[in-house]
Amino acid sequence: MYRYTKLSVLAIAIACAGAAAYAAQGSMENDAEAITKARIPLIQAVNAAEQHANGKASRAEFENSKQGWVYDVEVVSGAKVIDVRVDAEKGAVISAAEDKADHDDDHDK
Numbered sequence: 001m002y003r004y005t006k007l008s009v010l011a012i013a014i015a016c017a018g019a020a021a022y023a024a025q026g027s028m029e030n031d032a033e034a035i036t037k038a039r040i041p042l043i044q045a046v047n048a049a050e051q052h053a054n055g056k057a058s059r060a061e062f063e064n065s066k067q068g069w070v071y072d073v074e075v076v077s078g079a080k081v082i083d084v085r086v087d088a089e090k091g092a093v094i095s096a097a098e099d100k101a102d103h104d105d106d107h108d109k
Contacts, residue, residue, distance in 0.1 A: 034069050035062050038088040042071065045091065049084035051072035052093045067094055074099065 035042075046057045047075055055077030069088040074081060085094040 045071035045086040
Protein backbone atom coordinates (compact mmCIF):
# COMPACT_ATOMS: atom_id res chain seq x y z
CA MET A 1 0.00 0.00 0.00
CA TYR A 2 2.82 2.41 0.85
CA ARG A 3 4.37 1.84 -2.59
CA TYR A 4 1.15 2.96 -4.34
CA THR A 5 1.02 6.09 -2.19
CA LYS A 6 4.55 7.03 -3.29
CA LEU A 7 3.65 6.42 -6.93
CA SER A 8 0.48 8.51 -6.59
CA VAL A 9 2.38 11.42 -5.05
CA LEU A 10 5.01 11.18 -7.79
CA ALA A 11 2.32 11.14 -10.50
CA ILE A 12 0.61 14.19 -8.98
CA ALA A 13 3.94 16.06 -8.76
CA ILE A 14 4.71 15.33 -12.42
CA ALA A 15 1.22 16.42 -13.48
CA CYS A 16 1.54 19.69 -11.53
CA ALA A 17 4.96 20.42 -13.01
CA GLY A 18 3.61 19.79 -16.51
CA ALA A 19 0.62 22.04 -15.90
CA ALA A 20 2.86 24.84 -14.60
CA ALA A 21 5.14 24.56 -17.63
CA TYR A 22 2.17 24.64 -20.00
CA ALA A 23 0.72 27.71 -18.24
CA ALA A 24 4.06 29.53 -18.42
CA GLN A 25 4.35 28.75 -22.12
CA GLY A 26 0.90 30.19 -22.79
CA SER A 27 1.86 33.52 -21.22
CA MET A 28 4.81 34.12 -23.55
CA GLU A 29 4.29 36.76 -26.19
CA ASN A 30 4.51 35.76 -29.79
CA ASP A 31 6.15 37.93 -32.46
CA ALA A 32 2.88 39.43 -33.69
CA GLU A 33 1.86 40.63 -30.23
CA ALA A 34 5.32 41.85 -29.26
CA ILE A 35 6.02 43.88 -32.39
CA THR A 36 2.94 46.00 -31.78
CA LYS A 37 4.51 47.03 -28.45
CA ALA A 38 7.99 47.74 -29.84
CA ARG A 39 8.97 51.40 -29.57
CA ILE A 40 11.11 51.29 -32.70
CA PRO A 41 9.41 50.50 -36.03
CA LEU A 42 11.01 48.06 -38.47
CA ILE A 43 11.96 50.78 -40.95
CA GLN A 44 13.92 52.67 -38.29
CA ALA A 45 15.77 49.48 -37.28
CA VAL A 46 16.62 48.76 -40.93
CA ASN A 47 17.92 52.32 -41.39
CA ALA A 48 20.10 52.01 -38.28
CA ALA A 49 21.51 48.69 -39.49
CA GLU A 50 22.19 50.01 -43.01
CA GLN A 51 24.02 53.06 -41.65
CA HIS A 52 26.03 50.96 -39.21
CA ALA A 53 27.14 48.43 -41.84
CA ASN A 54 27.29 50.92 -44.73
CA GLY A 55 25.15 48.77 -47.01
CA LYS A 56 21.63 47.72 -48.00
CA ALA A 57 19.35 45.45 -45.99
CA SER A 58 18.41 42.18 -47.66
CA ARG A 59 16.38 40.64 -44.83
CA ALA A 60 15.00 41.63 -41.42
CA GLU A 61 13.37 39.64 -38.62
CA PHE A 62 11.84 40.50 -35.26
CA GLU A 63 12.79 37.97 -32.62
CA ASN A 64 13.16 37.37 -28.91
CA SER A 65 16.75 36.94 -27.76
CA LYS A 66 18.81 37.07 -24.57
CA GLN A 67 18.86 40.87 -24.94
CA GLY A 68 15.06 40.98 -25.22
CA TRP A 69 13.13 41.77 -28.41
CA VAL A 70 15.50 42.69 -31.25
CA TYR A 71 15.49 43.23 -34.97
CA ASP A 72 17.94 40.92 -36.74
CA VAL A 73 18.86 42.68 -39.99
CA GLU A 74 21.05 41.17 -42.70
CA VAL A 75 22.95 43.90 -44.55
CA VAL A 76 24.90 43.48 -47.79
CA SER A 77 27.95 45.73 -47.98
CA GLY A 78 30.04 45.14 -51.08
CA ALA A 79 30.89 41.43 -51.13
CA LYS A 80 30.21 41.04 -47.39
CA VAL A 81 27.03 40.11 -45.58
CA ILE A 82 26.74 41.53 -42.07
CA ASP A 83 24.23 40.42 -39.43
CA VAL A 84 23.20 43.46 -37.38
CA ARG A 85 21.08 43.27 -34.21
CA VAL A 86 19.09 46.37 -33.30
CA ASP A 87 17.38 46.88 -29.93
CA ALA A 88 13.61 47.14 -30.45
CA GLU A 89 13.18 49.55 -27.52
CA LYS A 90 16.08 51.96 -28.07
CA GLY A 91 16.93 51.62 -31.76
CA ALA A 92 20.60 51.16 -30.90
CA VAL A 93 22.81 48.63 -32.66
CA ILE A 94 23.55 45.84 -30.18
CA SER A 95 25.96 43.85 -32.30
CA ALA A 96 27.23 43.39 -35.83
CA ALA A 97 29.15 40.45 -37.23
CA GLU A 98 30.16 39.33 -40.69
CA ASP A 99 28.13 36.36 -41.83
CA LYS A 100 30.85 34.09 -43.24
CA ALA A 101 28.47 31.20 -44.07
CA ASP A 102 24.78 32.04 -44.15
CA HIS A 103 23.20 29.48 -41.85
CA ASP A 104 20.66 31.91 -40.43
CA ASP A 105 17.84 30.59 -42.61
CA ASP A 106 18.39 26.92 -41.71
CA HIS A 107 15.48 27.05 -39.26
CA ASP A 108 13.06 28.46 -41.87
CA LYS A 109 10.71 26.01 -43.56
